[in-house]
Amino acid sequence: MRLKIITLLLFIAASILTFTYPIFSLIFWTSLLVIGFKYNKQLTLMILSRVVDSAIVLLIVLIVTVALFGGTIAQIKKAMIYESVKRTVMSNPQLVEKLGSKINEVIKKLAEQQIKAQGLDKPWYMNLPNYLLSVVTLDLRSQVLTSNSGSRLVRDIIMERLPNTILLFTTATIITAIVGIALGLVAARKRGSFIDKFVTFAALISASFPMWWIGMLSIEIFSYQLKLFPSGGMFSVPPPKQPLALALDFLRHLTLPLLTIVAVSFGGWAYVTRSILVGATKEDYVLAAKARGLAERVILIRHILRPSLPPILTMVALSIIASLSGAIITEIVFNWPGMGLLYWQAIETLDVPVILGLTYMFTLIFVITMLILDVLYIILEPRLRR
Amino acid sequence: METLKELLSYKSGFIGIALIVVLSIAAIYSYLAFQKYVGLWRNTNYWSLYPSAVPPEWVSIFNPSAAVPTKFFKPINILKKNLYGSAMNITYIFKINYKWSVPPNDIKILINATYKKFAPAVIIKIFGKGFKVTAIQDTMSNLPNVISLNNYDEAKNNIMNWANLNNINATLPTAAIFRHKGTYYITVSFIGLGKFKASAKVLMDGTVYGLMGTDVFGRDIFIYTMLGLPYGLLIGILTSIIAATWGTLYGLASGYFGGWIDRIMQRILDVWYSIPGLPLLILLTILLKPNIWLIMVLIAVFSWMGVAKVVRSMVLQLKNENYVMASKAVGATSGWIMIKHILPQIAPFMMAQVALGVPGAILTEVSLDFLGLGDPNVPTWGWMLHDANVYGAAVNGYWWWVLPPGIMTALVALGFALIGYAMDVILNPRLREV
Numbered sequence: 001m002r003l004k005i006i007t008l009l010l011f012i013a014a015s016i017l018t019f020t021y022p023i024f025s026l027i028f029w030t031s032l033l034v035i036g037f038k039y040n041k042q043l044t045l046m047i048l049s050r051v052v053d054s055a056i057v058l059l060i061v062l063i064v065t066v067a068l069f070g071g072t073i074a075q076i077k078k079a080m081i082y083e084s085v086k087r088t089v090m091s092n093p094q095l096v097e098k099l100g101s102k103i104n105e106v107i108k109k110l111a112e113q114q115i116k117a118q119g120l121d122k123p124w125y126m127n128l129p130n131y132l133l134s135v136v137t138l139d140l141r142s143q144v145l146t147s148n149s150g151s152r153l154v155r156d157i158i159m160e161r162l163p164n165t166i167l168l169f170t171t172a173t174i175i176t177a178i179v180g181i182a183l184g185l186v187a188a189r190k191r192g193s194f195i196d197k198f199v200t201f202a203a204l205i206s207a208s209f210p211m212w213w214i215g216m217l218s219i220e221i222f223s224y225q226l227k228l229f230p231s232g233g234m235f236s237v238p239p240p241k242q243p244l245a246l247a248l249d250f251l252r253h254l255t256l257p258l259l260t261i262v263a264v265s266f267g268g269w270a271y272v273t274r275s276i277l278v279g280a281t282k283e284d285y286v287l288a289a290k291a292r293g294l295a296e297r298v299i300l301i302r303h304i305l306r307p308s309l310p311p312i313l314t315m316v317a318l319s320i321i322a323s324l325s326g327a328i329i330t331e332i333v334f335n336w337p338g339m340g341l342l343y344w345q346a347i348e349t350l351d352v353p354v355i356l357g358l359t360y361m362f363t364l365i366f367v368i369t370m371l372i373l374d375v376l377y378i379i380l381e382p383r384l385r386r
Numbered sequence: 387m388e389t390l391k392e393l394l395s396y397k398s399g400f401i402g403i404a405l406i407v408v409l410s411i412a413a414i415y416s417y418l419a420f421q422k423y424v425g426l427w428r429n430t431n432y433w434s435l436y437p438s439a440v441p442p443e444w445v446s447i448f449n450p451s452a453a454v455p456t457k458f459f460k461p462i463n464i465l466k467k468n469l470y471g472s473a474m475n476i477t478y479i480f481k482i483n484y485k486w487s488v489p490p491n492d493i494k495i496l497i498n499a500t501y502k503k504f505a506p507a508v509i510i511k512i513f514g515k516g517f518k519v520t521a522i523q524d525t526m527s528n529l530p531n532v533i534s535l536n537n538y539d540e541a542k543n544n545i546m547n548w549a550n551l552n553n554i555n556a557t558l559p560t561a562a563i564f565r566h567k568g569t570y571y572i573t574v575s576f577i578g579l580g581k582f583k584a585s586a587k588v589l590m591d592g593t594v595y596g597l598m599g600t601d602v603f604g605r606d607i608f609i610y611t612m613l614g615l616p617y618g619l620l621i622g623i624l625t626s627i628i629a630a631t632w633g634t635l636y637g638l639a640s641g642y643f644g645g646w647i648d649r650i651m652q653r654i655l656d657v658w659y660s661i662p663g664l665p666l667l668i669l670l671t672i673l674l675k676p677n678i679w680l681i682m683v684l685i686a687v688f689s690w691m692g693v694a695k696v697v698r699s700m701v702l703q704l705k706n707e708n709y710v711m712a713s714k715a716v717g718a719t720s721g722w723i724m725i726k727h728i729l730p731q732i733a734p735f736m737m738a739q740v741a742l743g744v745p746g747a748i749l750t751e752v753s754l755d756f757l758g759l760g761d762p763n764v765p766t767w768g769w770m771l772h773d774a775n776v777y778g779a780a781v782n783g784y785w786w787w788v789l790p791p792g793i794m795t796a797l798v799a800l801g802f803a804l805i806g807y808a809m810d811v812i813l814n815p816r817l818r819e820v
Contacts, residue, residue: 053653057660065666068673208799210749212756213771213792220780220788231780279814328664329753333775343665344757347672359669362662370660 007035043378050374054367059132061363065356066131077352078120082111135360140353145345154357158339162361164234165338168254169327172261177316179262180269187270188277199274202267211264212329218260219333229256232335257334269315276311280304310377317373389734392812393805399812402741402804409798413619416612423609427765435532436604437491437591439777441786445594451487454592459572461586469577477575478586484570489561492591493535499526499576499584506578510541512563513571519548519563526576535559599786601770602777611790614767618798621682621751621766626743628686633693634736638724640694641701648698655694663688667750671759678761685750693739697732704728738813742806745799752795767791 010032017025036044086107089095099106115121134140138155147157187196223231230236234253240246280286281304289299331340339358346354393399426432437456446453461478468474499506505527512519521541522533535541536558545559556562564570576584598608640651670676670684704710710727718726754760755768756775770791779787 053656054660057657060657061661061666065669068669204800204803205796207745207803208796209792210752210756210795212753213788213795216771216775216780216788217792220783220785224780224783328668329756332757343668347668355669359662359665362665363660366662367660 003035003039007032010035046378047375050371054371057367058360058363062132062135062360063128065359066128066135067125077118077350078111078115080350081114081118081120082107085111085114131356135356138357138360140357142351142354144349144351145342145354154353157342157354158357158361161337161339161342164336165327165331165340168257168331168336168338169261171254172258172265173316175258176262176266176269180266181273181312183266183270184273184277187274188281191278196274199267199270203271204267206265206268206271209264210329211261212333214264215257215260215330215333218256222256229253232333234337257330257336260334261330272315273312276308277304280308283307313376314373317369317376389737389809389812393808396808396811398804399808402801402806402808405797405801406805409615409801410619412612413616417616420609420613423606423613424765427605427610428762430603433600433604433606435494435589436600436606437593437595438600438604439602439782439784439787440491440593440595440600442597442599442607443594444597451485453594454486454488454490454590456592456595457590459588459590473577473579474582475575475577476584477573480572480574480588482570482572482588482590484564485567486564487567488593489558489564490590490592491560492537493560493563493572494589494591495522495533495535495572495574496531496587496589497526497529497533497574497576497584498531498586499578499582501526501578501582502580504579506576506582506584509573509575509577511573511575512545513573514563515566515568517552519545521545521559526578535563598790599784601773601784601787603773607770607787607790610765610770611767611794613765614770614791614794615798617678617764617766618748618752618795621678622744622748622798622802623740625682625685625689625747625751626740628683629690629743629747630693630736630740632686633690633739634697634732636690637694637697638701638728638732641698642705642720642724642728644702644705652698655691659691661688664750664753667754668757668759671754676761678764681751681754681760682747685747689743689746689750693736693743696735696739700732700735701728704731734809735813738806738809741802741809744802745806748795748799767795 010028014025014028014032017028033044033048036047089099089103089107089110096103112121138153138158140154142152142154142157145157146152147160149156149160151157183195183199183202187193187199190196219231222228230253232253234250235246236249236253240249283303286299286303289303294303327338328340328343330336331338332344335341339361342354343358343362345351346358394403440456443453443455446455459480459482462481463479465477465479466474467477495510497508499508505525507525508522508529509520510522510533512521521535521544522529523544524540530538533541535545542559545562549556549559549562554562554565556565572588574586574588576582576586596606596608598606598611601607636651636655640648640655667684667688671681674680674684676684705723705728707727710723713723713727751760752766752768752771755766756772758772758776760766760768762769768791771788774784774787774791779785
């Protein structure tokens with residue numbers, strides 16, 4: 001018991017330090033590893049191999065994106081540089097007159113200088129180690145976009161948007177999970193009831209309607225026709241000064257996207273929860289428990305809910321992942337200044353460093369969720385633990 | 387065949403199959419009927435003839451006197467008169483029985499003339515109760531083929547001058563002319579020397595159009611909603627088949643060969659699982675500017691993993707069955723065993739996976755088009771929604787532009803989801819209701 005508490009504390013300390021002082025956190029991670037190896041070698045090895053897996057995924061995605069950009073985007077960028085140099089030279093009539101017929105040569109020379117300065121003349125794999133390191137630490141300079149405070153550091157830009165996405169989607173996922181799982185539980189217990197039918201119906205809506213389309217419709221109905229909610233954004237322009245008014249304004253902006261996300265996704269949750277539970281009630285050991293005359297409540301908790309927990313947890317994690325990548329379009333529709341909208345803005349302006357940084361962030365979130373999921377699975381599944 | 391029968395015995399399976407059958411028939415019909423409109427998808431010139439962003443005709447039941455339909459008029463009479471010598475006058479007379487309290491969006495006069503040397507003169511006059519106005523008096527060579535009373539300067543100026551002289555308060559020519567219910571006549575006269583041929587038609591751009599209205603370019607939303615159907619089905623099914631086939635092959639190989647091959651393939655699968663699909667898909671479509679076929683492959687690349695996992699776990703069970711062992715003992719090759727003994731067993735699962743994969747594939751494709759990243763030459767529901775979003779359908783309340791593509795997408799996805807659910811229940815007997 002004491003060991004568990006120590007491990008947990010070490011883990012929390014290590015996780016927090018990773019984000020603040022990564023170097024110091026190494027001490028905690030190693031001590032965690034040592035404890036793990038001493039008391040449960042197999043489990044530690046399992047988790048360690050998953051961590052290595054995740055690192056490999058990150059590395060591969062990074063290399064692939066950098067390679068993609070190295071090839072194609074370098075060409076686009078070169079053309080863009082050439083065009084901009086040409087425009088600056090041509091917009092100066094005195095210079096044009098002075099250069100005469102040599103003008104094209106001069107433009108080419110100037111463009112090549114800039115290309116060299118940005119390191120675009122080298123093949124992409126020469127830039128790889130440099131690029132990777134700066135992407136991993138998000139230590140890149142954006143080319144077009146800036147943060148609200150005017151910073152051009154990709155880290156600042158992304159970190160400014162990250163809380164917005166989390167505010168909307170984490171809240172939405174939590175609400176959806178609570179509503180969905182609760183409904184699924186009721187539906188599984190009272191099969192064939194009205195709630196059961198409603199769950200199936202809601203699940204079909206979840207599976208077939210695009211979330212952003214429902215978003216478009218709800219904007220048309222609730223903000224333009226009924227004028228109940230604002231049509232997008234996070235705050236009014238200009239935002240109210242008083243803190244209370246500001247909070248209310250924020251809530252007003254949050255309501256419509258939040259309701260849309262919950263309305264579209266809770267059905268799927270309820271249906272899957274129901275299927276898992278219904279599947280579990282048909283297990284032989286449930287029948288055996290019933291035959292032994294155990295109380296209904298005991299059977300429900302011990303024999304049905306407990307083994308159903310890991311798959312439901314999978315669903316929770318996978319939904320968070322799905323919501324983060326599906327968030328791109330929903331954020332665009334609601335003009336919600338999160339990472340999804342930023343990704344779109346970066347793509348529209350071909351801001352390569354921001355695209356790279358965001359792809360890395362998306363992958364990181366994805367990978368970490370998967371990792372946590374696996375570790376939870378290992379902890380919850382007794383057969384895997386020993 | 388057995389599976390199909392069983393599928394039909396389930397309510398959801400029956401509804402799903404019925405839905406897909408109906409949609410497929412509608413898809414074939416609309417492709418045959420509206421094929422020529424595929425090429426006209428981006429041809430804004432062609433559609434500029436029709437009224438822009440007007441609701442469907444059936445909204446007239448709410449306010450019949452304000453819903454002016456869009457309609458072509460044929461001449462009620464064609465007068466041919468020989469003038470002095472070789473000169474000739476051909477006059478087309480159109481009659482408009484106007485019974486609406488609001489003016490039409492526009493009146494367009496379509497003229498066409500073939501002549502040898504001298505372009506004939508064209509005179510367009512409009513007659514109403516107690517008035518007469520000359521809209522056009524010009525030679526054919528100066529005139530476009532489509533004369534819009536509201537937008538062609540000469541006609542607009544002539545009518546507005548007449549309106550000012552008569553103290554008629556109106557901002558648009560059509561509003562100045564169609565102030566009352568009643569009968570109006572439009573005459574189009576061609577006067578020329580020598581032999582010439584001429585034709586004329588009148589198009590009244592109403593405030594409503596067809597079954598589903600038009601978008602801002604004047605495109606018929608009904609036609610493109612229907613045309614989206616064959617493309618939507620094709621994209622959804624083909625993408626899902628590609629993904630399921632690859633997933634099956636992968637799972638089969640991984641499960642059957644086992645050992646280190648399995649371990650490596652599972653590692654790759656895990657890695658693939660952890661790749662965020664949509665962001666990379668967006669990135670790839672921007673870089674590759676793919677056509678519709680490549681888009682299907684790209685979507686499939688990010689959606690085969692589930693199938694592979696299911697198939698592998700099944701193969702792991704199947705390969706230890708007695709009959710597989712027996713055929714191995716008689717010297718059957720791996721390929722033979724896989725094709726003859728294992729594939730038939732997993733085929734129904736593969737079909738269920740295809741059905742379950744369609745909604746995701748369609749929704750992904752629609753999303754890509756919605757972002758403006760898809761194949762621009764293919765009229766899909768995603769592009770309709772993209773245009774609706776870009777041209778402010780929500781702000782302007784163009785509900786007839788937003789609803790049909792979304793509902794159709796959902797119907798196709800729904801049909802396959804229903805089939806998928808039913809197959810899931812059939813193949814996992816534990817989910818069956820007692």
